[in-house]
Amino acid sequence: MRSVYLQSTLRELQRFFGSSRFWATMVIVSIVFTVVGPFGTGASMPFLRRLAFWLFLQATAFSLASFVIVLALTILGRSGRHRLPIMMIGAIIAALPIGLAVEVLQAGFTGQSISVGSTIEQIKISLLLSPLLCALTYLTMSPPASERHPDEQIDLQHKSKPPAVSQPEPSSQSSAEHPADPAILSRLKPQNRGRLLRLAVQDHYTEVVTSRGKELVLLRFSDALNETAPVAGQRIHRSHWMADEHVSHLKRANGRLLVVTKAGEELPVSRPNEAEIRLKFSDRQPS
Known part of the structure; x- marks a missing residue:
């Protein structure tokens, strides 16, 4: 049974990290944050360094969030909930490690010391941004409506494959x-x-x-x-x-x-x- 859930988790991770839309979303968000320069990065970093900071940060944040979200989908996918609420639960849980990662990255890029108060503040910001970025990712990667979970949920294994209407490979012996x-x-x-x-x-x-x-x-x-x-x-x-x-x-x-x-x-x-x-x-x- 464990191997079945492990396979489902690996397939869903592959679906996320193998999606060009997933990475395109991350890059676009990084560019927007670089241009806007929120949280004082516009004043404390030159443009190229700021771009590197946000690319590195978003790649870390998106990867952490995706991993936690996939675990949530694998564990809670049997509860009958819709896919988006489950992803939101994973995004909220991911806010803790994301906040810690942001604090460490910011210290590395700016030289400022890591403090408990600053870390808590980063976690609070992650609690707000993580679900918003999760919703954006969901919209850009929304799966075909024809793919269903056994209890009208999302079929994790089927999501990692082409829709059922796709044609079998020409070389297939069965075809x-x-x-x-x-x-x-x-x-x-x-x-x-x-x-x-x-x-x-x-x-x-x-x-x-x-x-x-x-x-x-x-x-x-x-x-x-x-x-x-x-x-x-x-x-x-x-x-x-x-x-x-x-x-x-x-x-x-x-x-x-x-x-x-x-x-x-x-x-x-x-x-x-x-x-x-x-x-x-x-x-x-x-x-």
């Missing part, structure tokens, strides 16, 4: 062999796009298993089921969906019906689905 691939395959890495075999619930994620590998997608299971067409398949349990071609045979153990896949996996069949599964796979009944 050549299966021109009518299910939509869910477009959410996977190109190397994992093969014949859709099964889906499984993994906490708030859906595990997608294909003939070329498996991958976790932060997507509500019911939404994942809607993206399996035109593959013929069956939901055998509230946590499992199986492609018909991947069913090897049925098995009964401890009074429960199981579906055995062609890979040798044994998956449970919920009691309400037993009659339908036995009828559908009557030629593969347990002995």
Whole structure:
């Protein structure tokens, strides 16, 4: 489970730091602050030194804020809140390390001593500016509306990828062999796009298993089921969906019906689905 959240955090950090709009926003803010010269920097520093100061400061502040915001998105993304409030919470928490960093940088550029009173003042200023810059970053990097979290939140993993409507890579083997691939395959890495075999619930994620590998997608299971067409398949349990071609045979153990896949996996069949599964796979009944 930890590895899943770590992957989500790393993907979201990559989305932030790999975005040209993110860095463009930081540079524009730095230039504005350089020209305006707030907090006495206009009078205490020449232009080029002031530009270097604000670039260095904004890069540090944006990086710290982004890291804390991504942690907030990863931890609180399951609470049902909208993305912007979660980012604001992260920005407010980030004000503390940002204020400390600003105090250290200002001391290095101006030579003034670091004091508790001055540090507290910098933190207060960060508490005001950090949410404002967070809102600006959100507006410049607002994600496509089509990308959803399992509980109508933001899908962190999907955000780090192109929208689901993007075309698979021309070189993809699955595209050549299966021109009518299910939509869910477009959410996977190109190397994992093969014949859709099964889906499984993994906490708030859906595990997608294909003939070329498996991958976790932060997507509500019911939404994942809607993206399996035109593959013929069956939901055998509230946590499992199986492609018909991947069913090897049925098995009964401890009074429960199981579906055995062609890979040798044994998956449970919920009691309400037993009659339908036995009828559908009557030629593969347990002995």
